[in-house]
Amino acid sequence: MTRHILITGVSRGLGLALAQKLLDAGDTVSGLSRHLSADYETLQKKHGKRARFKAFDLKQASHIKSEVFDDFLPFDLPLHGFVNNAAVAYDDLVTNLDLDRFRAMNEVNVLAPITLTQHAIRHMLFNRVAGSIVHISSVCAHTGYKGLAMYAATKGALEAFSKNTAREWGERGIRSNCVVAGFMETDMSASLSDEQGKRIHSRTALKKATEIESVAAAVVYFLKDGSSSITGQNLFVDSGTI
């Protein structure tokens, strides 16, 4: 069965890799990103109408219902999954906290995903779809890293939200899980120095960066019926951070 999956942050990195995997498998992807990237445009050329796209900035969480759902995801297009992938990282020492930047990060990393989940579940209820919600979390919510306390706090919030969503909506067959990703070589971690990167990788069993493909494969697993008895879980895809 082919599915229709909403993915945020689809223009590059993990979101792009995931969109590609799903499109190659015959699914329909509704992608959100601030801008249409050349890479996603290539997917659109290859997959046509199955590679849907809406330019949307998650800083505008209060516009999600009108702009994302009413305009882009009408009820007559059943939604089978939502992948909350987009995030921004603001790193600094706790003692240097800039409240405005922290608020902006929370809007994108927490408020927007929770609002998207609200409407994704409503969509699933309307069409009686036993859908799957997957949040991309980060290993830094479990293993401390200097400078990432504020970012980690947003991911911890998502993990708690996911578990409670799973409990709340399980009776309607709607599942919610987190893929807890290690440090991938994406634009998000590009600000890390080589030295920081080495230190992070040295804390993993596999001694290397987490592969985007491996994280994407875990997300696909949660989206498929093969994981139909799994909800409220965190799956660590992090090169074995210990």
Next chain:
Amino acid sequence: MHDPNLNVANVLTELLGIVNMVRENKGQLLLGELTPEMKLREDLGFDSMDLAELTVRIDERFKVDVFEAGLVDSVDEVLNRIGGGKASKNN
């Protein structure tokens, strides 16, 4: 209700259809009639999850989120929210 097509009788008929969709999914008997004084929980037998589904179906049909401005208890209150909602204001 400012929309001439949205008179109380028409809305009640549509609401009855929506209520019965939710009841049918739960294996409950279909209702033959919906009256304004009926209570959503006591008379319709809806729990919070059923009310969530009802909200979505009403929103899809009437473009009004009936629970947005606080809890509603009876069919009459649902009618009021639909009547005072965005759909009829825009008409």
